[in-house]
Amino acid sequence: xxxxxxxxxxxxxxxxxxxxxxxxxxxxxxxxxxxxxxxxxxxxxxxxxxxxxxxxxxxxxxxxxxxxxxxxxxxxxxxxxxxxxxxxxxxxxxxxxxxxxxxxxxxxxxxxxxxxxx
Numbered sequence: 001x002x003x004x005x006x007x008x009x010x011x012x013x014x015x016x017x018x019x020x021x022x023x024x025x026x027x028x029x030x031x032x033x034x035x036x037x038x039x040x041x042x043x044x045x046x047x048x049x050x051x052x053x054x055x056x057x058x059x060x061x062x063x064x065x066x067x068x069x070x071x072x073x074x075x076x077x078x079x080x081x082x083x084x085x086x087x088x089x090x091x092x093x094x095x096x097x098x099x100x101x102x103x104x105x106x107x108x109x110x111x112x113x114x115x116x117x118x
Contacts, residue, residue: 066094
C-alpha cells in the first residue's frame, strides 16, 4: 500500500463513526430543545405521514422510468454502453418528476380538504 491507499482503512470507519455520532448528537439536541419548550418528543416521533408511501412510490417509479429510458436511449439510439452520465441524469430527472407529481397530488388533496372562502 502506498500513500492514500493506507488512509482508506482508517478514514472510512472514522467517517462512519463521525456520521453516526453526529446524527445521534443532533437528534438528542432536538429532543432537548423540544423538552425545554414543553413539548413531548415522542408525540412528534410517531406522528403519521399520510403521503410518505405516495412520495416514495412516485420517486421509485420515476427513477425506474428514468433507468428504462436511459437503457433504451443508450442501446437503440446511441449504441453506446459506456455513458454513465446519461444513466444518472435520467435517474435524477425521473425521480425529480416523481417528487413533483407527489407534491401536486398532495397539494390538490390539501386544497380539496380545506377550501378557502374567497
